[in-house]
Amino acid sequence: MTGKKPPKAVGKNARTIKGGASAAGGGKGGGPRGAQKTVRVKTREKRSISSSRWLERQLNDPYVAAAKSEGFRSRAAYKLIQINEELDFLRPGQRVINLGAAPGGWTQIAVDIVQPGRTGGKVVAIDYLEMVDVPESTFIQLDFMDNDAPQRLMEAIGGAADVVLSDMAPPTMGHRKTDHLRVMGLVEAAYEFAVEILSPGGVFLSKVFMGGTEKDLLNALKKDFSKVKHIKPHASRADSSEMYVVGMGFRS
Numbered sequence: 001m002t003g004k005k006p007p008k009a010v011g012k013n014a015r016t017i018k019g020g021a022s023a024a025g026g027g028k029g030g031g032p033r034g035a036q037k038t039v040r041v042k043t044r045e046k047r048s049i050s051s052s053r054w055l056e057r058q059l060n061d062p063y064v065a066a067a068k069s070e071g072f073r074s075r076a077a078y079k080l081i082q083i084n085e086e087l088d089f090l091r092p093g094q095r096v097i098n099l100g101a102a103p104g105g106w107t108q109i110a111v112d113i114v115q116p117g118r119t120g121g122k123v124v125a126i127d128y129l130e131m132v133d134v135p136e137s138t139f140i141q142l143d144f145m146d147n148d149a150p151q152r153l154m155e156a157i158g159g160a161a162d163v164v165l166s167d168m169a170p171p172t173m174g175h176r177k178t179d180h181l182r183v184m185g186l187v188e189a190a191y192e193f194a195v196e197i198l199s200p201g202g203v204f205l206s207k208v209f210m211g212g213t214e215k216d217l218l219n220a221l222k223k224d225f226s227k228v229k230h231i232k233p234h235a236s237r238a239d240s241s242e243m244y245v246v247g248m249g250f251r252s
C-alpha cells in the first residue's frame with residue numbers, strides 16, 4: 001500500500017455504475033482489501049525512467065486497482081465521490097454539465113446519482129477526446145474552447161444547470177509557468193460558462209493547480225457564490241499540486 005487512504009464507498013445512491021465493466025462495490029470502504037504487494041516493473045531497461053515510474057505508480061495505486069474492480073473508467077471517479085461525500089451537492093434529478101469528461105469516471109458517478117432515466121435529470125459531458133457513451137448521459141466530442149461549445153452544451157442540457165463540473169486539464173508541456181497559464185485559462189473559461197448557465201443556488205466545481213485559485217478568480221467566485229472552498233480529496237495524489245475549488249449557492 002502507498003500509505004494513502006484506500007478508496008471509500010461509492011456515492012450514497014450508487015448501485016450499478018452505468019457504462020462500467022461491473023457493478024460498483026457500494027459497500028463500506030469499497031476498494032482494495034488487505035495489504036498490497038509492491039509491484040516492480042520488469043522491463044525497466046527498455047523504458048525511460050519516467051515511463052517506468054508512471055507504470056510502477058499505476059501498478060501500485062490502490063485507486064487504479066479499485067476503479068478496475070468496481071467498473072469505473074478512471075481512478076478520478078474517486079475524487080468526485082470523495083468531494084461529494086464531503087460537500088453533498090449531487091442529487092437525483094439535477095442537470096449536470098461535466099467539462100473534460102474522458103474517459104468517463106465522473107460522468108458515471110454523476111449519472112449514478114442523478115439517475116436521469118428515472119428522474120428526468122440530465123448529465124451532459126464534453127471532451128475533445130473520444131469517449132465511449134455512458135448510458136443515460138449525452139456526450140459531445142468537442143474542444144470546450146471552441147466557439148460553438150457553450151451553445152452546444154446549452155442546447156444539450158436544455159435549460160439552466162444545477163451543477164457545472166470541470167476536471168479539464170491540458171497535457172503538460174513541462175514548462176511550469178506555461179502549464180499554469182494554460183490550466184488557468186481553462187478554469188476561467190469554465191467559470192465564465194458556469195455563471196452563464198447555473199441556476200440560483202447552483203454549484204461550480206473545478207480542478208485548479210498550484211496554490212489554489214488565482215486571486216482575481218477567487219474574488220469573483222466569492223462574489224458569485226455564498227460558499228467557496230478548496231478541497232484536495234484523498235484520491236488526488238499527494239505529490240500533485242492538483243486541488244479543486246468549489247463554489248456553492250450561486251447568486252444569479
Ligand SMILES: C[S@@+](CC[C@H](N)C(=O)[O-])C[C@H]1O[C@@H](n2cnc3c(N)ncnc32)[C@H](O)[C@@H]1O
Pocket residue numbers: 073074076077099100101102103104105106107126127128129142143144145167168169170171186
Ligand atoms: C483528468 S482528465 C478527466 C478525467 C475525468 N474526470 C474522469 O473521471 O474520467 C482531463 C480531461 O480534460 C480534457 N480536456 C482538456 N482540455 C480540454 C478542452 N479544452 N476541451 C475539452 N476537454 C478538455 C482532456 O482531454 C482529458 O480527457
